[in-house]
Structure formats: structure tokens, C-alpha cells
Amino acid sequence: MRDAVGMMRMQHIDRLLSPLPRLVRDIALELGKEIDLCIEGGEVEVDREMIEALRDPLTHILRNAADHGLEPPEERRLAGKSPVGTIRIGARQSGNQILIEISDDGRGINLEKLGGRAIAARLMTAAEWQKMSEKAQLATIFQPGISTADTVSAISGRGVGMDVVRNNVQAVGGTIELENVEGRGLKTILRIPLTLSIIAGLSVRAGAQLFGVTRNSVMEIISASNPNVRFEELGGTQIASIRGERYPYGKLEDILGVDAVALPGDTSRTLIVMRPAAGATFVLDVAAVIDHEELVVKPGAPLLMESGLYAGTSLPDNGRPLLLLDASGLAQAIGATHVDERHEHASAPRAVATERAASALLFVDFAGRKRAIRLAAIERMEDIDVAQIKYVGGALRAAIGDELTEICELSEVPDEVQVKLLRLAGGKQSKYLAVADVLDICTIDGTPHPSSNPDRDEGIIHALGEPVELVNIFQYFQNDITEPLAGPEGALCFIAARDAGHWERGILAPLLQASGYRVSFDEADRKKAGVVIDAESSTDGTRDDRTVRLRDDLLSDAADTGSIYRYDRAALMAAIQSKIAGAA
Amino acid sequence: MTKSVYLLAEIAGARVALDSASIESVVLVPTVFPAPKADPSIAGLFALRSRVLTLIDSQYLITGVRRAVEKGALAAIAEISGHHYGLLVDEVFDVVAIETDAGESRIKPASKWAALAMQTVQVDGKLVLLLDLERMVGGRQPLAA
Numbered sequence: 001m002r003d004a005v006g007m008m009r010m011q012h013i014d015r016l017l018s019p020l021p022r023l024v025r026d027i028a029l030e031l032g033k034e035i036d037l038c039i040e041g042g043e044v045e046v047d048r049e050m051i052e053a054l055r056d057p058l059t060h061i062l063r064n065a066a067d068h069g070l071e072p073p074e075e076r077r078l079a080g081k082s083p084v085g086t087i088r089i090g091a092r093q094s095g096n097q098i099l100i101e102i103s104d105d106g107r108g109i110n111l112e113k114l115g116g117r118a119i120a121a122r123l124m125t126a127a128e129w130q131k132m133s134e135k136a137q138l139a140t141i142f143q144p145g146i147s148t149a150d151t152v153s154a155i156s157g158r159g160v161g162m163d164v165v166r167n168n169v170q171a172v173g174g175t176i177e178l179e180n181v182e183g184r185g186l187k188t189i190l191r192i193p194l195t196l197s198i199i200a201g202l203s204v205r206a207g208a209q210l211f212g213v214t215r216n217s218v219m220e221i222i223s224a225s226n227p228n229v230r231f232e233e234l235g236g237t238q239i240a241s242i243r244g245e246r247y248p249y250g251k252l253e254d255i256l257g258v259d260a261v262a263l264p265g266d267t268s269r270t271l272i273v274m275r276p277a278a279g280a281t282f283v284l285d286v287a288a289v290i291d292h293e294e295l296v297v298k299p300g301a302p303l304l305m306e307s308g309l310y311a312g313t314s315l316p317d318n319g320r321p322l323l324l325l326d327a328s329g330l331a332q333a334i335g336a337t338h339v340d341e342r343h344e345h346a347s348a349p350r351a352v353a354t355e356r357a358a359s360a361l362l363f364v365d366f367a368g369r370k371r372a373i374r375l376a377a378i379e380r381m382e383d384i385d386v387a388q389i390k391y392v393g394g395a396l397r398a399a400i401g402d403e404l405t406e407i408c409e410l411s412e413v414p415d416e417v418q419v420k421l422l423r424l425a426g427g428k429q430s431k432y433l434a435v436a437d438v439l440d441i442c443t444i445d446g447t448p449h450p451s452s453n454p455d456r457d458e459g460i461i462h463a464l465g466e467p468v469e470l471v472n473i474f475q476y477f478q479n480d481i482t483e484p485l486a487g488p489e490g491a492l493c494f495i496a497a498r499d500a501g502h503w504e505r506g507i508l509a510p511l512l513q514a515s516g517y518r519v520s521f522d523e524a525d526r527k528k529a530g531v532v533i534d535a536e537s538s539t540d541g542t543r544d545d546r547t548v549r550l551r552d553d554l555l556s557d558a559a560d561t562g563s564i565y566r567y568d569r570a571a572l573m574a575a576i577q578s579k580i581a582g583a584a
Numbered sequence: 585m586t587k588s589v590y591l592l593a594e595i596a597g598a599r600v601a602l603d604s605a606s607i608e609s610v611v612l613v614p615t616v617f618p619a620p621k622a623d624p625s626i627a628g629l630f631a632l633r634s635r636v637l638t639l640i641d642s643q644y645l646i647t648g649v650r651r652a653v654e655k656g657a658l659a660a661i662a663e664i665s666g667h668h669y670g671l672l673v674d675e676v677f678d679v680v681a682i683e684t685d686a687g688e689s690r691i692k693p694a695s696k697w698a699a700l701a702m703q704t705v706q707v708d709g710k711l712v713l714l715l716d717l718e719r720m721v722g723g724r725q726p727l728a729a
């Protein structure tokens with residue numbers, strides 16, 4: 001339902017871009033410039049509300065490009081450029097973001113001039129300006145009250161500047177970036193989330209209040225009491241190191257200036273490793289992570305967004321307004337900002353490095369014992385209503401949709417509403433592992449100590465300061481009798497049915513089919529069948545080494561003739577298998 | 585001569601008029617949730633008819649003193665530049681038509697009101713401050729020295 005609603009909300013970005021040629025034509029006429037506008041990617045889909053939110057910023061950037069960016073024709077000729085200026089607008093989808101690039105081949109931003117304006121506006125001193133990186137200098141264009149325009153025109157330069165543009169873009173959860181080549185042009189890159197309306201969010205608690213964070217900025221959630229977490233302080237900067245990796249650290253209560261409140265039931269605080277769109281990866285310390293849910297996010301009032309900490313507001317099902325925290329804003333509040341782009345690339349191999357040490361999930365089983373299971377074996381964790389659990393086919397199974405999945409380590413349907421199940425990936429098949437509670441994630445340091453029961457436990461590891469059994473995952477999959485015995489192609493069995501063949505059709509055929517064989521009663525198939533099943537008493541037809549003969553009595557004089565009692569399933573199956581193996 | 589309909593209310597002990605074109609209703613605010621680190625003129629957030637509204641502490645805008653906001657406080661609901669707000673008021677009197685051209689040009693709003701009030705007008709023989717709603721949601725302006 002929500003997907004359908006989401007689909008309806010999506011519209012081609014062309015709706016935003018198509019009025020632009022006319023706008024540029026008007027501007028060009030007014031300024032006496034010739035402008036060539038190229039638009040690409042009009043088919044990219046964006047949330048309808050996003051289109052409305054981007055209309056103003058995009059128009060503004062375009063006006064800037066036409067007015068300040070592109071030089072008058074004579075100046076362009078002198079600079080060796082074509083007298084016709086070019087502005088390109090390209091939109092494309094990149095992951096869960098939309099990239100809109102607006103580039104012109106004008107004069108670019110004169111940093112010296114920008115610096116002069118910034119100093120004149122007393123935003124900084126000349127000395128401070130000199131010390132800034134080029135990127136930081138360029139970013140001052142986003143400060144309120146800065147303009148490089150020499151004159152105020154009807155088009156731009158009226159003080160409603162790039163700061164407003166940036167605010168507008170940020171209000172919908174986007175970022176803005178500039179690439180400036182002086183004398184050659186300016187490229188403005190807008191990155192905006194695919195959809196404004198519905199995001200996957202986590203609700204976290206600070207003090208007694210709940211806040212939301214977007215799940216795609218969350219890299220990891222870890223308990224603050226985890227032995228893999230250490231805290232350091234250096235000259236007032238707080239640092240959290242998780243498995244030896246150091247991150248800037250901030251407590252959400254401190255950032256928001258609210259009192260920390262311990263509610264009953266709080267065991268340990270929770271750390272969230274967050275990677276913001278802008279800024280360095282950092283660790284956010286929250287009182288608790290409450291829930292994950294889909295949040296319908298609306299931009300907040302401008303005054304509310306001014307603080308930079310919030311990305312919007314949402315009204316979850318409980319009817320209590322939720323402020324959505326902005327990961328980039330939090331990074332800035334913590335001071336995790338000074339990071340250049342190279343760092344972001346550097347973080348990719350680092351993520352691989354942390355994976356080298358295998359992780360395990362600690363849980364409590366229904367016998368009340370703490371155990372661990374390799375994290376890599378777990379597909380996901382699910383809460384399943386006990387009503388969906390049935391004792392069928394000799395095991396407890398969860399019936400979800402059309403799927404029937406065996407539940408391991410659960411002896412009876414527990415007397416609860418829901419059961420926590422870990423979904424184990426086993427190639428084509430999945431199984432559930434029932435757990436009473438999930439405790440934590442830890443790293444498996446070194447080789448586990450050998451277990452005296454290796455079928456059940458892979459070994460013993462140290463976690464939470466005590467030895468814990470590491471579950472051997474193979475036990476759940478290796479003795480899987482539901483696995484078809486025959487090859488994937490399904491060998492053909494011909495059954496020579498006697499009389500009406502009720503027993504053969506009603507009992508033998510389903511048994512063979514359940515084991516993966518194809519069954520035929522058609523005499524024409526007798527020749528190509530891998531196995532021919534015939535009655536011991538049968539006299540018609542040829543008997544060759546493909547034939548398995550069945551007899552009606554358990555004990556018979558004919559036992560030595562090599563026939564098999566027809567209810568001796570094990571012997572029958574073994575015989576069929578050996579015949580097929582022999583034929584192959 | 586232009587005549588518009590205004591909501592007469594009291595904020596920080598003064599009679600004010602709010603343009604009813606932007607005012608949706610007057611409500612008793614439900615539970616207010618704080619918005620930490622936001623502008624001090626924001627008293628918090630509250631939910632009304634499946635929307636999240638920003639509650640503006642009108643008194644703070646005038647006096648610089650934040651008012652304790654409880655459930656049941658009186659607020660005028662307004663849509664200003666596409667966003668919905670609750671503007672805290674002490675009391676609501678009436679809805680009246682005011683001739684905005686007939687302002688009392690000699691009586692200027694006091695300096696602490698200057699950032700919010702456009703002019704003073706007369707209603708039933710009493711002076712009323714005509715407020716600019718846009719300015720009410722822009723934070724507290726520093727007083728001119």
C-alpha cells in the first residue's frame with residue numbers, strides 16, 4: 001500500500017527542468033547574453049514534494065550562473081571562449097540519492113574577490129581568510145550576506161544569496177557542493193534524497209524524549225557496555241573506540257542540552273556509529289534505541305531547521321511528534337567535520353579490515369544459556385507471532401505466507417505472544433533458530449577453544465567476560481531429510497502397476513515423488529526409465545538389472561530372490577538409489 | 585480603503601490583531617514536546633489533526649522571557665509561508681473587521697513591539713497593535729540600540 005502511494009508520489013524531474021529553458025531565454029534577453037542550455041536526465045523520478053522544494057534553489061542557481069557566471073560576449077571572446085555561454089543541467093539517480101549538477105563555462109568564483117567581501121562583511125579577518133583551505137574559502141559563499149555581484153540587477157545580487165539556497169536544499173535533507181575553476185566555470189552539485197516523504201528511521205531516546213535518525217546514516221549499533229568499546233579523552237575531545245577504531249564521540253543529551261534521564265529498564269546506553277552525508281563518521285551515544293519504523297518526514301519550520309540539528313519532523317503512529325535528527329548537523333555539533341573527500345574513500349578499505357575478524361551474535365537460548373552464533377550465518381532477525389508456529393512434519397515450523405520454515409532449538413510453542421527467531425541462510429534453504437533473547441555482538445578473537453561436542457558446538461569463545469559456546473551451524477542443515485535424495489534432474493521410475501494399481505499410484509508414487517524421482521505408469525517409459533519397479537509375482541515384461549521387485553509379504557520364501565518387502569521404505573530407497581547409480 | 589478581518593487577542597499584556605486570512609483556528613494546545621537547541625522563540629512541537637505544528641512563544645518575542653507552556657494553553661493556529669504554527673496567546677477576544685488604512689500614524693508601537701507590529705489601529709475606541717505574522721516566525725530580532 002505504502003509502495004503504491006510512494007509510486008504515485010514519484011514524478012519525472014522533467015517537471016522541474018522543463019520550465020527552465022524559458023527562464024534562461026528570458027534572462028539571456030534581459031542581460032544581452034547568448035546562452036545555450038543543455039538539459040539531461042529529465043526522466044529521473046523524484047518525489048513530488050521534492051520537485052516543489054527544489055524549484056526555488058534551482059532557479060536561483062541558474063540565475064547566478066547566467067548573471068554572474070557567464071561573462072558578456074566581448075569578454076568571452078577576449079578570454080578565447082565561444083561568445084555563446086553554455087549552462088548544463090544534468091540529473092541522475094545515484095543509489096538512494098538524486099544528483100543534480102548545474103555547470104556553466106563562465107568565469108567561476110573569484111576567490112580573492114570573495115575573500116574581500118567576506119572580510120568587508122566582517123565575517124572573518126584577512127589573516128583567518130589566508131589560513132583557510134580553498135574549499136573552505138569557497139564555502140564562505142554560503143554565509144549569509146555574501147555576494148560577489150558588483151551590481152544589484154533584477155536577476156540576482158539582491159542579498160538573497162547562496163545561504164538561502166543551501167538552507168532550502170538542506171531542508172529537504174540534501175547537500176550542496178561547489179566545484180570551481182576560476183576563469184573556466186563553476187559546477188554546483190545538489191545531492192538530494194530520493195524521497196522526501198518516507199524514510200526508514202530509528203527512534204532513539206535522549207533524556208526522556210524520542211528523536212528519529214535515518215537508518216541509511218547508521219552503520220552500526222552497539223551497546224556502550226560492550227567490552228569492544230573503549231572511551232578516551234584528549235584535551236576535552238571525547239573519543240570512542242570500537243574494536244580498535246577511533247571515532248569522534250558525542251552524547252545526544254549533551255548535544256541537545258537536555259538532562260540525561262535513566263528510565264527503569266535501562267541497562268546500558270547504546271552507541272550508534274553514524275556516517276553523515278557531510279562530515280566524518282562519528283559515534284552518537286543515546287539512552288536507548290527504541291524501534292525502527294518507516295517515518296513520513298516533513299520539513300520543519302525554517303526557524304526550527306536553523307539550529308542545523310534537525311532534518312525534519314515526523315508524526316509516528318503513537319501521535320507524538322518526532323524530530324528527525326540530521327546526521328551532518330550532529331557531526332558538526334560534535335566537531336566531526338574537518339574531513340576531506342579523500343577520507344571518505346579511505347574509509348572503504350577500512351570497513352573491509354574490520355570485517356576480517358569474524359563477529360558472533362550472543363543470545364540466550366530457551367534453556368536459559370548464553371550461546372553465540374557466527375554473525376555471517378544470520379540472514380536477519382524476525383519476531384514471529386506464536387500463532388504462526390505449528391508442529392507439522394515432525395518439527396516446529398513457522399508458516400509465513402506460502403513459506404514453511406523449520407525452527408531449530410525450540411521444543412514446544414512458547415507461552416508468549418511473539419518469538420524471536422534468527423533466520424539462518426543455508427544456501428537454497430533457510431531455517432530459523434529460536435532465541436529467548438539477543439544480547440550483543442562480539443568479535444571472535446583467535447581460534448575458538450575446541451568443544452567436546454563438536455557436532456553441537458563449533459567451539460568455545462570468550463564474550464562478555466565468560467566462556468560461551470559457539471553454535472555449530474552445520475547441525476541444522478546436514479541431516480536434512482527434506483532434501484531430495486535424487487539428483488536435480490529427477491531420475492525416472494517406471495512402475496509396472498498391477499490391476500488398478502491403487503497401492504502403486506496412491507502410496508508408492510507419492511513416496512518416490514517426495515524423494516525427488518519422476519514416476520511414470522506409461523509402458524512407453526519402461527525403456528528409458530532408470531529404475532523399473534515391478535511386483536515379485538509379476539511374470540510379464542522383461543527383467544533386467546534396472547528392475548526392483550517388490551513382494552507382498554514381510555517374510556517370504558522369495559526373500560532370497562532379491563525382492564523387497566513393499567513397506568520396507570529404507571531398503572526400497574536404497575535399492576532404487578543403487579540401481580540408478582549403477583545405470584549411470 | 586481596505587478592510588480586513590482580524591482576530592483580536594492578547595499577547596504579553598497588550599491587545600493585538602492577527603490577520604484572520606492566515607489564522608485557521610484557536611485551540612487549546614495538547615501535550616507540547618520540546619525542540620532542544622532550537623530558537624528560544626520555539627516553545628516546542630505539538631500534533632494537531634495529524635500534522636506536526638511548531639509552537640511559537642509569542643511572549644518571548646516581545647519580552648525575551650520564555651513562558652512556561654502547559655497542555656491547555658491557548659494558541660492561534662496559522663499557516664505562514666507554507667508551514668503550520670501555533671502562536672501562543674494569553675487571551676482571545678473577538679474577530680473584527682479593521683480598516684488598516686486608518687492607522688494611528690502618530691502612535692508608534694513601543695520599541696519592543698517594533699519588530700513585530702506594523703502599526704497601531706483603533707478598534708472600538710481602543711488601540712490595538714497590528715502584528716505581522718511573518719515576523720512572528722522569524723525568531724526574536726535584536727532590539728535596535
